Amino acid sequence: MGEFELIKYIQTRLARPLPESVVLGIGDDAAILATPSNQHVVVTSDTLNAGVHFPRDTSAENIGYKSLAVSLSDLASMGAKPWWFNLNLSLIDLDFDWMEGLLDGLNDAMDGNDIVIIGGDTTGGPLSLSITAAGLCGPGKALRRDGAKPGEDVWVSGSIGDAACALQHMDTASVDLMARLNRPTARLELGQKLAHDGLASSCADISDGLLADAGNIAARSGVAIQIIAADIPIADEVKRLDPNNALKYAATGGDDYELVFTAGAAHRNALKNLSAELNLPLTRIGTVLQGQGVHLLDADGAEVSVKSPGYDHFSST
Protein backbone atom coordinates (compact mmCIF):
# COMPACT_ATOMS: atom_id res chain seq x y z
CA MET A 1 0.00 0.00 0.00
CA GLY A 2 1.46 3.39 -1.00
CA GLU A 3 0.63 6.85 0.24
CA PHE A 4 -2.21 7.44 -2.22
CA GLU A 5 -3.80 4.08 -1.45
CA LEU A 6 -3.47 4.79 2.27
CA ILE A 7 -5.28 8.12 1.93
CA LYS A 8 -7.99 6.44 -0.13
CA TYR A 9 -8.28 3.72 2.49
CA ILE A 10 -8.55 6.17 5.39
CA GLN A 11 -11.16 8.14 3.47
CA THR A 12 -13.22 5.03 2.79
CA ARG A 13 -13.03 3.65 6.32
CA LEU A 14 -13.98 6.97 7.96
CA ALA A 15 -16.59 7.94 5.37
CA ARG A 16 -19.81 9.58 6.56
CA PRO A 17 -22.47 11.37 4.53
CA LEU A 18 -21.12 14.93 4.06
CA PRO A 19 -23.39 17.72 5.27
CA GLU A 20 -24.20 20.55 2.85
CA SER A 21 -21.74 22.74 4.76
CA VAL A 22 -18.85 20.61 3.44
CA VAL A 23 -18.67 21.75 -0.18
CA LEU A 24 -15.52 19.73 -0.98
CA GLY A 25 -13.95 17.10 1.26
CA ILE A 26 -10.81 14.96 0.93
CA GLY A 27 -9.06 14.79 -2.46
CA ASP A 28 -7.95 18.29 -3.41
CA ASP A 29 -5.24 20.67 -2.19
CA ALA A 30 -7.71 21.84 0.45
CA ALA A 31 -11.28 21.34 1.60
CA ILE A 32 -14.01 23.93 1.00
CA LEU A 33 -16.53 24.74 3.72
CA ALA A 34 -19.68 26.83 3.80
CA THR A 35 -20.18 28.10 7.34
CA PRO A 36 -23.89 27.86 8.27
CA SER A 37 -25.37 31.31 8.55
CA ASN A 38 -25.27 33.01 11.93
CA GLN A 39 -22.79 30.52 13.38
CA HIS A 40 -19.30 31.09 14.68
CA VAL A 41 -16.59 28.51 14.00
CA VAL A 42 -14.63 27.10 16.94
CA VAL A 43 -11.21 25.64 16.00
CA THR A 44 -8.87 23.54 18.13
CA SER A 45 -5.70 21.59 17.45
CA ASP A 46 -3.79 18.88 19.30
CA THR A 47 -0.81 16.66 18.64
CA LEU A 48 -0.35 13.26 20.27
CA ASN A 49 3.16 11.79 20.13
CA ALA A 50 4.04 8.18 20.93
CA GLY A 51 5.99 7.93 24.17
CA VAL A 52 4.86 11.39 25.25
CA HIS A 53 1.06 11.46 25.18
CA PHE A 54 0.53 7.73 25.25
CA PRO A 55 2.76 4.75 26.15
CA ARG A 56 4.33 3.19 23.07
CA ASP A 57 2.47 -0.07 23.67
CA THR A 58 -0.96 1.60 23.61
CA SER A 59 -3.32 -0.25 21.29
CA ALA A 60 -3.94 1.32 17.88
CA GLU A 61 -7.66 1.44 18.73
CA ASN A 62 -7.07 3.51 21.84
CA ILE A 63 -4.63 5.84 20.06
CA GLY A 64 -7.15 6.46 17.30
CA TYR A 65 -10.00 7.00 19.71
CA LYS A 66 -8.13 9.33 22.02
CA SER A 67 -6.54 11.45 19.29
CA LEU A 68 -9.98 12.63 18.24
CA ALA A 69 -11.57 12.55 21.70
CA VAL A 70 -9.15 15.18 23.06
CA SER A 71 -10.15 17.57 20.26
CA LEU A 72 -13.84 16.83 20.79
CA SER A 73 -13.28 17.64 24.45
CA ASP A 74 -11.90 21.07 23.50
CA LEU A 75 -15.01 21.66 21.41
CA ALA A 76 -17.12 20.53 24.37
CA SER A 77 -15.38 22.97 26.69
CA MET A 78 -16.30 25.81 24.29
CA GLY A 79 -19.89 24.61 24.03
CA ALA A 80 -19.53 23.95 20.29
CA LYS A 81 -21.24 21.34 18.14
CA PRO A 82 -18.66 19.22 16.23
CA TRP A 83 -18.42 19.92 12.49
CA TRP A 84 -15.22 18.63 10.84
CA PHE A 85 -11.68 17.48 11.56
CA ASN A 86 -8.53 16.77 9.65
CA LEU A 87 -5.87 14.19 10.50
CA ASN A 88 -2.12 14.56 10.04
CA LEU A 89 -0.61 11.15 10.58
CA SER A 90 3.10 10.33 10.81
CA LEU A 91 3.98 6.64 10.70
CA ILE A 92 7.30 4.81 10.87
CA ASP A 93 5.94 2.12 8.58
CA LEU A 94 2.67 0.88 7.25
CA ASP A 95 1.19 -2.01 9.21
CA PHE A 96 -2.23 -2.88 7.85
CA ASP A 97 -3.57 -4.47 11.06
CA TRP A 98 -2.40 -1.50 13.07
CA MET A 99 -4.09 0.92 10.63
CA GLU A 100 -7.31 -1.08 10.92
CA GLY A 101 -7.18 -0.64 14.68
CA LEU A 102 -6.44 3.06 14.45
CA LEU A 103 -9.37 3.62 12.10
CA ASP A 104 -11.66 1.50 14.30
CA GLY A 105 -10.76 3.76 17.22
CA LEU A 106 -11.30 6.93 15.18
CA ASN A 107 -14.65 5.60 14.02
CA ASP A 108 -15.64 4.93 17.64
CA ALA A 109 -14.79 8.52 18.56
CA MET A 110 -16.70 9.88 15.55
CA ASP A 111 -19.81 7.77 16.16
CA GLY A 112 -22.73 9.76 17.47
CA ASN A 113 -20.84 13.03 17.34
CA ASP A 114 -21.86 14.12 13.86
CA ILE A 115 -18.33 15.00 12.71
CA VAL A 116 -16.73 14.34 9.30
CA ILE A 117 -13.10 14.14 8.14
CA ILE A 118 -12.22 16.76 5.51
CA GLY A 119 -8.48 16.23 4.95
CA GLY A 120 -5.02 15.95 6.44
CA ASP A 121 -1.92 14.13 5.32
CA THR A 122 0.08 10.97 5.86
CA THR A 123 3.83 10.94 6.03
CA GLY A 124 6.83 8.97 7.23
CA GLY A 125 8.21 9.79 10.66
CA PRO A 126 7.97 8.85 14.33
CA LEU A 127 4.39 7.89 15.28
CA SER A 128 2.40 11.07 15.78
CA LEU A 129 -1.18 12.22 15.21
CA SER A 130 -2.08 15.85 14.84
CA ILE A 131 -5.76 16.74 14.60
CA THR A 132 -7.45 20.06 13.98
CA ALA A 133 -11.17 20.01 14.69
CA ALA A 134 -13.86 22.60 14.19
CA GLY A 135 -17.28 23.08 15.70
CA LEU A 136 -20.15 25.54 15.45
CA CYS A 137 -21.63 27.80 18.08
CA GLY A 138 -24.06 30.70 18.15
CA PRO A 139 -22.33 34.11 18.11
CA GLY A 140 -21.50 35.21 21.66
CA LYS A 141 -22.55 31.83 23.05
CA ALA A 142 -19.17 30.06 23.25
CA LEU A 143 -17.85 29.20 26.72
CA ARG A 144 -14.54 30.99 27.19
CA ARG A 145 -12.00 30.90 29.99
CA ASP A 146 -12.20 34.62 30.64
CA GLY A 147 -15.72 35.09 32.02
CA ALA A 148 -15.47 33.94 35.67
CA LYS A 149 -16.61 36.54 38.23
CA PRO A 150 -16.06 36.71 42.01
CA GLY A 151 -18.90 35.18 43.99
CA GLU A 152 -19.69 32.48 41.43
CA ASP A 153 -19.58 28.76 42.07
CA VAL A 154 -16.98 26.40 40.59
CA TRP A 155 -18.30 23.12 39.21
CA VAL A 156 -16.91 19.95 37.68
CA SER A 157 -18.59 17.17 35.75
CA GLY A 158 -18.08 13.47 36.44
CA SER A 159 -15.31 12.22 38.72
CA ILE A 160 -11.79 13.61 38.72
CA GLY A 161 -8.45 11.80 38.87
CA ASP A 162 -9.64 8.54 37.30
CA ALA A 163 -7.29 8.70 34.31
CA ALA A 164 -4.19 9.52 36.37
CA CYS A 165 -4.97 6.70 38.81
CA ALA A 166 -5.56 4.24 35.96
CA LEU A 167 -2.21 5.17 34.39
CA GLN A 168 -0.43 4.30 37.67
CA HIS A 169 -2.38 1.12 38.32
CA MET A 170 -2.80 -0.50 34.92
CA ASP A 171 -2.46 -4.02 36.33
CA THR A 172 -5.13 -3.71 38.98
CA ALA A 173 -7.53 -1.07 37.66
CA SER A 174 -11.00 -2.24 36.61
CA VAL A 175 -12.02 -2.25 32.97
CA ASP A 176 -14.20 0.77 33.68
CA LEU A 177 -11.36 2.75 35.25
CA MET A 178 -9.01 1.88 32.35
CA ALA A 179 -11.69 3.11 29.97
CA ARG A 180 -11.57 6.48 31.73
CA LEU A 181 -7.93 6.71 30.62
CA ASN A 182 -8.19 5.17 27.17
CA ARG A 183 -11.74 6.00 26.12
CA PRO A 184 -12.59 9.38 27.63
CA THR A 185 -15.99 10.82 26.76
CA ALA A 186 -15.95 14.41 25.54
CA ARG A 187 -18.72 16.20 27.45
CA LEU A 188 -20.23 17.65 24.30
CA GLU A 189 -23.85 17.59 25.37
CA LEU A 190 -23.01 19.28 28.66
CA GLY A 191 -20.92 21.98 26.98
CA GLN A 192 -23.57 22.71 24.39
CA LYS A 193 -26.32 22.93 27.01
CA LEU A 194 -24.23 25.22 29.23
CA ALA A 195 -23.49 27.48 26.26
CA HIS A 196 -26.97 27.47 24.77
CA ASP A 197 -28.75 28.12 28.06
CA GLY A 198 -26.16 30.62 29.27
CA LEU A 199 -25.58 28.68 32.49
CA ALA A 200 -21.77 28.94 32.71
CA SER A 201 -19.68 32.11 32.80
CA SER A 202 -16.43 30.29 31.95
CA CYS A 203 -15.35 26.75 31.16
CA ALA A 204 -12.30 24.59 30.41
CA ASP A 205 -11.81 20.88 29.95
CA ILE A 206 -9.60 19.02 32.39
CA SER A 207 -6.75 17.85 30.21
CA ASP A 208 -3.70 19.09 32.16
CA GLY A 209 -5.16 18.59 35.65
CA LEU A 210 -7.90 20.25 37.69
CA LEU A 211 -5.64 22.84 39.35
CA ALA A 212 -3.88 23.70 36.09
CA ASP A 213 -7.07 24.03 34.08
CA ALA A 214 -8.94 25.92 36.79
CA GLY A 215 -5.78 28.02 36.99
CA ASN A 216 -6.16 28.92 33.32
CA ILE A 217 -9.68 30.16 34.04
CA ALA A 218 -8.42 32.17 37.02
CA ALA A 219 -5.58 33.72 35.01
CA ARG A 220 -7.71 34.58 31.98
CA SER A 221 -10.57 35.93 34.11
CA GLY A 222 -8.36 37.87 36.51
CA VAL A 223 -9.81 36.14 39.56
CA ALA A 224 -8.85 33.62 42.25
CA ILE A 225 -10.40 30.18 42.43
CA GLN A 226 -10.83 28.38 45.72
CA ILE A 227 -11.43 24.63 45.63
CA ILE A 228 -12.48 22.58 48.67
CA ALA A 229 -10.44 19.38 48.46
CA ALA A 230 -13.09 17.28 50.22
CA ASP A 231 -15.71 18.37 47.67
CA ILE A 232 -13.84 17.12 44.59
CA PRO A 233 -15.73 14.08 43.32
CA ILE A 234 -13.30 11.14 43.44
CA ALA A 235 -14.41 7.70 42.30
CA ASP A 236 -14.68 5.01 44.99
CA GLU A 237 -12.30 2.78 43.07
CA VAL A 238 -9.61 5.49 43.05
CA LYS A 239 -9.96 5.99 46.82
CA ARG A 240 -9.70 2.24 47.33
CA LEU A 241 -6.84 1.57 44.91
CA ASP A 242 -4.57 4.35 46.09
CA PRO A 243 -6.00 6.27 49.07
CA ASN A 244 -2.75 8.15 49.71
CA ASN A 245 -2.57 9.60 46.21
CA ALA A 246 -6.25 9.98 45.38
CA LEU A 247 -6.26 13.74 46.03
CA LYS A 248 -3.06 14.20 44.03
CA TYR A 249 -4.59 12.38 41.06
CA ALA A 250 -7.72 14.51 41.33
CA ALA A 251 -5.91 17.82 41.73
CA THR A 252 -2.99 17.42 39.33
CA GLY A 253 -3.63 14.36 37.13
CA GLY A 254 -4.78 15.31 33.68
CA ASP A 255 -6.51 13.38 30.93
CA ASP A 256 -9.95 13.21 32.58
CA TYR A 257 -11.63 15.37 29.92
CA GLU A 258 -14.35 16.40 32.34
CA LEU A 259 -15.39 20.05 32.32
CA VAL A 260 -14.59 22.60 35.03
CA PHE A 261 -16.81 25.67 34.84
CA THR A 262 -18.04 28.65 36.81
CA ALA A 263 -21.66 29.65 37.25
CA GLY A 264 -23.67 32.13 39.26
CA ALA A 265 -25.44 30.80 42.37
CA ALA A 266 -28.76 31.53 40.65
CA HIS A 267 -28.09 28.61 38.31
CA ARG A 268 -27.68 25.92 41.01
CA ASN A 269 -31.12 24.46 40.46
CA ALA A 270 -30.85 24.55 36.69
CA LEU A 271 -27.52 22.72 36.94
CA LYS A 272 -29.02 20.11 39.25
CA ASN A 273 -31.74 19.52 36.68
CA LEU A 274 -29.22 19.40 33.85
CA SER A 275 -27.19 16.82 35.77
CA ALA A 276 -30.29 14.61 36.06
CA GLU A 277 -31.23 15.16 32.41
CA LEU A 278 -27.75 14.16 31.18
CA ASN A 279 -27.30 11.44 33.81
CA LEU A 280 -23.93 13.02 34.58
CA PRO A 281 -22.85 14.16 38.06
CA LEU A 282 -22.23 17.91 38.33
CA THR A 283 -20.53 18.82 41.59
CA ARG A 284 -19.95 22.19 43.19
CA ILE A 285 -16.33 22.18 44.38
CA GLY A 286 -15.48 25.79 45.12
CA THR A 287 -15.90 29.51 44.72
CA VAL A 288 -14.58 32.31 42.54
CA LEU A 289 -12.94 35.08 44.58
CA GLN A 290 -11.16 38.32 43.98
CA GLY A 291 -7.43 37.83 43.70
CA GLN A 292 -5.43 35.38 41.66
CA GLY A 293 -4.34 31.77 41.46
CA VAL A 294 -5.96 28.50 42.47
CA HIS A 295 -6.18 27.60 46.13
CA LEU A 296 -6.94 24.07 47.29
CA LEU A 297 -8.29 24.06 50.88
CA ASP A 298 -8.62 21.27 53.44
CA ALA A 299 -11.52 20.86 55.89
CA ASP A 300 -9.99 23.48 58.20
CA GLY A 301 -9.64 26.04 55.44
CA ALA A 302 -5.86 25.63 55.29
CA GLU A 303 -4.20 25.54 51.90
CA VAL A 304 -3.23 22.05 50.75
CA SER A 305 -0.01 21.68 48.80
CA VAL A 306 0.14 19.09 46.04
CA LYS A 307 2.89 18.60 43.51
CA SER A 308 3.28 20.93 40.54
CA PRO A 309 -0.08 21.52 38.88
CA GLY A 310 -0.41 19.89 35.49
CA TYR A 311 2.03 18.54 33.02
CA ASP A 312 4.66 20.77 31.41
CA HIS A 313 6.33 19.26 28.37
CA PHE A 314 9.44 21.36 28.81
CA SER A 315 9.65 21.69 32.57
CA SER A 316 13.03 20.65 33.96
CA THR A 317 11.60 19.58 37.31
Add this chain to the structure above:
Amino acid sequence: MGEFELIKYIQTRLARPLPESVVLGIGDDAAILATPSNQHVVVTSDTLNAGVHFPRDTSAENIGYKSLAVSLSDLASMGAKPWWFNLNLSLIDLDFDWMEGLLDGLNDAMDGNDIVIIGGDTTGGPLSLSITAAGLCGPGKALRRDGAKPGEDVWVSGSIGDAACALQHMDTASVDLMARLNRPTARLELGQKLAHDGLASSCADISDGLLADAGNIAARSGVAIQIIAADIPIADEVKRLDPNNALKYAATGGDDYELVFTAGAAHRNALKNLSAELNLPLTRIGTVLQGQGVHLLDADGAEVSVKSPGYDHFSST
Protein backbone atom coordinates in the same frame (compact mmCIF):
# COMPACT_ATOMS: atom_id res chain seq x y z
CA MET B 1 11.30 28.54 29.74
CA GLY B 2 8.39 26.17 30.32
CA GLU B 3 5.51 25.24 28.04
CA PHE B 4 3.30 28.16 29.07
CA GLU B 5 6.10 30.69 28.65
CA LEU B 6 6.91 29.17 25.26
CA ILE B 7 3.32 29.57 24.06
CA LYS B 8 3.28 33.16 25.35
CA TYR B 9 6.57 33.81 23.57
CA ILE B 10 5.38 32.36 20.25
CA GLN B 11 2.19 34.39 20.53
CA THR B 12 4.11 37.61 21.17
CA ARG B 13 6.66 37.08 18.42
CA LEU B 14 4.05 36.22 15.77
CA ALA B 15 1.50 38.82 16.90
CA ARG B 16 -0.43 40.74 14.26
CA PRO B 17 -3.52 42.90 14.66
CA LEU B 18 -6.45 40.48 14.68
CA PRO B 19 -9.13 41.10 12.06
CA GLU B 20 -12.73 41.34 13.24
CA SER B 21 -13.31 37.85 11.86
CA VAL B 22 -11.08 36.42 14.62
CA VAL B 23 -13.35 36.72 17.65
CA LEU B 24 -10.94 34.90 20.00
CA GLY B 25 -7.35 33.96 19.23
CA ILE B 26 -4.68 32.10 21.23
CA GLY B 27 -5.25 31.46 24.93
CA ASP B 28 -8.40 29.37 25.31
CA ASP B 29 -9.30 25.74 24.61
CA ALA B 30 -10.10 26.81 21.03
CA ALA B 31 -10.24 29.88 18.83
CA ILE B 32 -13.53 31.46 17.74
CA LEU B 33 -13.98 32.70 14.18
CA ALA B 34 -16.69 34.67 12.44
CA THR B 35 -16.68 33.73 8.76
CA PRO B 36 -17.17 36.88 6.65
CA SER B 37 -20.57 36.80 4.98
CA ASN B 38 -20.81 35.22 1.56
CA GLN B 39 -17.37 33.63 1.78
CA HIS B 40 -16.42 29.97 1.75
CA VAL B 41 -13.63 28.72 3.99
CA VAL B 42 -10.75 26.78 2.41
CA VAL B 43 -8.83 24.54 4.86
CA THR B 44 -5.53 22.73 4.32
CA SER B 45 -3.16 20.84 6.59
CA ASP B 46 0.49 19.73 6.31
CA THR B 47 3.05 18.10 8.55
CA LEU B 48 6.79 18.59 8.11
CA ASN B 49 9.03 16.07 9.88
CA ALA B 50 12.77 16.50 10.40
CA GLY B 51 14.73 14.06 8.26
CA VAL B 52 11.72 13.44 6.02
CA HIS B 53 10.58 16.80 4.67
CA PHE B 54 13.78 18.70 5.36
CA PRO B 55 17.36 17.65 6.11
CA ARG B 56 18.08 17.62 9.84
CA ASP B 57 20.66 20.38 9.43
CA THR B 58 18.18 22.79 7.82
CA SER B 59 18.31 26.18 9.51
CA ALA B 60 15.51 26.99 11.94
CA GLU B 61 14.65 30.04 9.80
CA ASN B 62 14.11 27.93 6.70
CA ILE B 63 12.10 25.32 8.60
CA GLY B 64 9.84 28.02 10.00
CA TYR B 65 9.42 29.73 6.66
CA LYS B 66 8.71 26.59 4.69
CA SER B 67 6.30 25.04 7.19
CA LEU B 68 3.89 27.90 6.58
CA ALA B 69 4.76 28.47 2.92
CA VAL B 70 3.61 24.98 1.92
CA SER B 71 0.19 25.64 3.46
CA LEU B 72 -0.01 29.07 1.84
CA SER B 73 0.75 27.34 -1.46
CA ASP B 74 -2.24 25.04 -0.96
CA LEU B 75 -4.41 28.09 -0.36
CA ALA B 76 -2.92 29.67 -3.50
CA SER B 77 -3.75 26.60 -5.58
CA MET B 78 -7.40 26.92 -4.46
CA GLY B 79 -7.47 30.64 -5.24
CA ALA B 80 -8.11 31.50 -1.60
CA LYS B 81 -7.05 34.57 0.38
CA PRO B 82 -5.14 33.58 3.57
CA TRP B 83 -7.05 34.02 6.83
CA TRP B 84 -5.60 32.10 9.80
CA PHE B 85 -3.31 29.21 10.72
CA ASN B 86 -2.48 27.17 13.77
CA LEU B 87 0.85 25.59 14.63
CA ASN B 88 1.41 22.24 16.31
CA LEU B 89 5.07 22.08 17.23
CA SER B 90 6.93 19.05 18.58
CA LEU B 91 10.42 19.72 19.94
CA ILE B 92 13.04 17.43 21.46
CA ASP B 93 14.21 20.25 23.69
CA LEU B 94 13.94 23.98 23.99
CA ASP B 95 16.80 25.92 22.43
CA PHE B 96 16.09 29.62 22.62
CA ASP B 97 18.29 30.61 19.66
CA TRP B 98 16.71 27.92 17.53
CA MET B 99 13.20 29.11 18.49
CA GLU B 100 14.18 32.66 17.58
CA GLY B 101 15.18 31.44 14.13
CA LEU B 102 12.02 29.40 13.69
CA LEU B 103 9.84 32.39 14.58
CA ASP B 104 11.86 34.68 12.30
CA GLY B 105 11.17 32.29 9.44
CA LEU B 106 7.47 32.05 10.28
CA ASN B 107 7.29 35.83 10.44
CA ASP B 108 8.91 36.06 7.00
CA ALA B 109 6.29 33.68 5.58
CA MET B 110 3.45 35.61 7.25
CA ASP B 111 4.67 39.03 6.09
CA GLY B 112 2.57 40.53 3.35
CA ASN B 113 0.14 37.62 3.35
CA ASP B 114 -2.39 38.99 5.83
CA ILE B 115 -2.58 35.81 7.92
CA VAL B 116 -2.78 35.48 11.72
CA ILE B 117 -1.99 32.63 14.12
CA ILE B 118 -5.01 31.50 16.16
CA GLY B 119 -3.70 28.53 18.14
CA GLY B 120 -1.93 25.21 18.13
CA ASP B 121 0.15 23.42 20.72
CA THR B 122 3.72 22.73 21.76
CA THR B 123 4.87 19.37 22.99
CA GLY B 124 7.91 17.16 23.49
CA GLY B 125 8.81 14.76 20.71
CA PRO B 126 10.91 14.41 17.57
CA LEU B 127 11.08 17.73 15.68
CA SER B 128 7.88 18.14 13.69
CA LEU B 129 5.64 21.00 12.61
CA SER B 130 2.04 20.52 11.71
CA ILE B 131 0.12 23.49 10.36
CA THR B 132 -3.53 23.87 9.45
CA ALA B 133 -4.28 27.01 7.48
CA ALA B 134 -7.54 28.53 6.29
CA GLY B 135 -8.37 30.99 3.57
CA LEU B 136 -11.45 32.65 2.14
CA CYS B 137 -12.92 32.43 -1.32
CA GLY B 138 -16.16 33.47 -3.00
CA PRO B 139 -18.72 30.63 -3.19
CA GLY B 140 -18.17 28.59 -6.35
CA LYS B 141 -14.96 30.47 -7.13
CA ALA B 142 -12.38 28.08 -5.64
CA LEU B 143 -9.97 26.38 -8.07
CA ARG B 144 -10.45 22.65 -7.74
CA ARG B 145 -8.64 19.73 -9.32
CA ASP B 146 -11.76 18.31 -10.91
CA GLY B 147 -12.66 20.90 -13.55
CA ALA B 148 -10.24 20.21 -16.46
CA LYS B 149 -11.95 19.58 -19.82
CA PRO B 150 -10.58 18.07 -23.06
CA GLY B 151 -9.31 20.70 -25.45
CA GLU B 152 -8.06 23.07 -22.76
CA ASP B 153 -4.48 24.26 -22.37
CA VAL B 154 -2.20 23.23 -19.51
CA TRP B 155 -0.17 26.02 -17.92
CA VAL B 156 2.48 26.38 -15.24
CA SER B 157 3.77 29.43 -13.40
CA GLY B 158 7.47 30.23 -12.92
CA SER B 159 10.17 27.67 -13.64
CA ILE B 160 9.94 24.01 -12.71
CA GLY B 161 12.56 21.70 -11.19
CA ASP B 162 14.53 24.40 -9.38
CA ALA B 163 13.97 23.01 -5.89
CA ALA B 164 14.87 19.43 -6.84
CA CYS B 165 18.03 20.58 -8.58
CA ALA B 166 19.02 22.78 -5.63
CA LEU B 167 18.58 19.83 -3.24
CA GLN B 168 21.03 17.75 -5.32
CA HIS B 169 23.56 20.56 -5.81
CA MET B 170 23.63 22.40 -2.50
CA ASP B 171 27.36 23.09 -2.76
CA THR B 172 27.29 24.69 -6.16
CA ALA B 173 23.80 26.14 -6.53
CA SER B 174 23.46 29.93 -6.53
CA VAL B 175 21.84 31.75 -3.63
CA ASP B 176 18.81 32.36 -5.84
CA LEU B 177 18.44 28.67 -6.70
CA MET B 178 18.82 27.64 -3.04
CA ALA B 179 16.11 30.16 -2.19
CA ARG B 180 13.78 28.31 -4.57
CA LEU B 181 14.22 25.25 -2.31
CA ASN B 182 14.26 26.96 1.08
CA ARG B 183 12.12 30.04 0.53
CA PRO B 184 9.45 29.12 -1.99
CA THR B 185 6.89 31.81 -2.79
CA ALA B 186 3.26 30.70 -2.59
CA ARG B 187 1.57 31.99 -5.76
CA LEU B 188 -1.28 33.56 -3.84
CA GLU B 189 -1.87 36.54 -6.10
CA LEU B 190 -1.93 34.31 -9.17
CA GLY B 191 -4.33 31.82 -7.60
CA GLN B 192 -6.68 34.56 -6.40
CA LYS B 193 -6.70 36.25 -9.83
CA LEU B 194 -7.34 32.96 -11.63
CA ALA B 195 -10.21 32.18 -9.27
CA HIS B 196 -11.72 35.64 -9.18
CA ASP B 197 -11.60 36.16 -12.95
CA GLY B 198 -12.67 32.58 -13.74
CA LEU B 199 -9.59 32.01 -15.92
CA ALA B 200 -8.67 28.47 -14.80
CA SER B 201 -10.86 25.37 -14.91
CA SER B 202 -8.63 23.42 -12.52
CA CYS B 203 -5.48 24.01 -10.53
CA ALA B 204 -2.97 22.32 -8.20
CA ASP B 205 0.29 23.42 -6.66
CA ILE B 206 3.46 21.56 -7.60
CA SER B 207 4.51 20.04 -4.31
CA ASP B 208 4.97 16.37 -5.28
CA GLY B 209 6.27 16.98 -8.82
CA LEU B 210 4.75 18.26 -12.07
CA LEU B 211 3.70 14.84 -13.38
CA ALA B 212 2.27 13.76 -10.04
CA ASP B 213 0.34 16.97 -9.47
CA ALA B 214 -0.88 17.23 -13.07
CA GLY B 215 -1.77 13.55 -12.62
CA ASN B 216 -4.01 14.47 -9.70
CA ILE B 217 -5.85 16.94 -11.93
CA ALA B 218 -6.19 14.30 -14.67
CA ALA B 219 -7.48 11.69 -12.23
CA ARG B 220 -9.97 13.98 -10.49
CA SER B 221 -11.19 15.49 -13.78
CA GLY B 222 -11.42 12.17 -15.63
CA VAL B 223 -9.19 13.36 -18.47
CA ALA B 224 -5.71 12.80 -19.89
CA ILE B 225 -3.02 15.48 -19.73
CA GLN B 226 -0.35 15.73 -22.39
CA ILE B 227 2.77 17.71 -21.58
CA ILE B 228 5.40 18.69 -24.16
CA ALA B 229 8.75 18.16 -22.43
CA ALA B 230 10.49 20.88 -24.42
CA ASP B 231 7.87 23.43 -23.38
CA ILE B 232 8.38 23.01 -19.62
CA PRO B 233 10.08 26.18 -18.38
CA ILE B 234 13.41 25.11 -16.88
CA ALA B 235 15.76 27.71 -15.39
CA ASP B 236 19.04 28.31 -17.23
CA GLU B 237 20.99 27.53 -14.08
CA VAL B 238 19.33 24.12 -13.76
CA LYS B 239 20.16 23.29 -17.40
CA ARG B 240 23.74 24.38 -16.84
CA LEU B 241 24.26 22.69 -13.43
CA ASP B 242 22.86 19.32 -14.38
CA PRO B 243 21.84 19.10 -18.05
CA ASN B 244 21.32 15.32 -17.92
CA ASN B 245 18.83 15.49 -15.08
CA ALA B 246 17.13 18.83 -15.77
CA LEU B 247 14.04 17.22 -17.30
CA LYS B 248 13.82 14.70 -14.47
CA TYR B 249 13.91 17.50 -11.91
CA ALA B 250 11.22 19.39 -13.81
CA ALA B 251 8.96 16.41 -14.36
CA THR B 252 9.27 14.57 -11.05
CA GLY B 253 11.01 16.86 -8.55
CA GLY B 254 8.58 18.39 -6.08
CA ASP B 255 8.79 21.36 -3.76
CA ASP B 256 8.59 24.09 -6.43
CA TYR B 257 5.22 25.39 -5.21
CA GLU B 258 4.41 26.80 -8.61
CA LEU B 259 0.87 26.31 -9.89
CA VAL B 260 -0.18 23.95 -12.68
CA PHE B 261 -3.60 24.80 -14.09
CA THR B 262 -5.87 24.25 -17.05
CA ALA B 263 -7.63 26.98 -19.03
CA GLY B 264 -9.66 27.28 -22.20
CA ALA B 265 -7.84 28.61 -25.27
CA ALA B 266 -10.07 31.70 -25.13
CA HIS B 267 -8.13 32.82 -22.04
CA ARG B 268 -4.65 32.82 -23.65
CA ASN B 269 -4.54 36.57 -24.02
CA ALA B 270 -5.90 37.24 -20.57
CA LEU B 271 -3.24 34.92 -19.12
CA LYS B 272 -0.51 36.68 -21.10
CA ASN B 273 -1.69 39.97 -19.62
CA LEU B 274 -1.90 38.49 -16.12
CA SER B 275 1.66 37.20 -16.48
CA ALA B 276 2.84 40.71 -17.30
CA GLU B 277 0.78 42.24 -14.50
CA LEU B 278 2.20 39.86 -11.88
CA ASN B 279 5.68 39.86 -13.40
CA LEU B 280 5.52 36.06 -13.25
CA PRO B 281 6.08 33.79 -16.26
CA LEU B 282 3.02 31.73 -17.23
CA THR B 283 3.88 29.04 -19.76
CA ARG B 284 1.63 26.84 -21.84
CA ILE B 285 3.10 23.33 -21.59
CA GLY B 286 0.41 21.00 -22.87
CA THR B 287 -3.16 20.03 -23.59
CA VAL B 288 -6.06 18.33 -21.87
CA LEU B 289 -7.30 15.29 -23.82
CA GLN B 290 -9.91 12.62 -23.47
CA GLY B 291 -8.50 9.57 -21.72
CA GLN B 292 -6.52 9.23 -18.56
CA GLY B 293 -3.09 9.72 -17.06
CA VAL B 294 -0.26 12.15 -17.73
CA HIS B 295 1.80 11.78 -20.88
CA LEU B 296 5.14 13.52 -21.32
CA LEU B 297 6.08 13.84 -25.00
CA ASP B 298 9.39 14.56 -26.71
CA ALA B 299 9.81 16.67 -29.86
CA ASP B 300 8.79 13.73 -32.03
CA GLY B 301 5.59 13.13 -30.09
CA ALA B 302 6.98 9.96 -28.49
CA GLU B 303 6.29 9.36 -24.81
CA VAL B 304 9.25 10.15 -22.55
CA SER B 305 9.79 7.92 -19.54
CA VAL B 306 11.11 9.47 -16.35
CA LYS B 307 11.38 7.85 -12.95
CA SER B 308 8.34 7.35 -10.73
CA PRO B 309 6.28 10.52 -10.60
CA GLY B 310 6.40 12.29 -7.27
CA TYR B 311 7.37 11.27 -3.80
CA ASP B 312 5.58 8.48 -1.99
CA HIS B 313 6.29 8.34 1.72
CA PHE B 314 5.46 4.65 1.94
CA SER B 315 6.55 3.38 -1.46
CA SER B 316 8.89 0.42 -1.22
CA THR B 317 10.68 1.26 -4.49
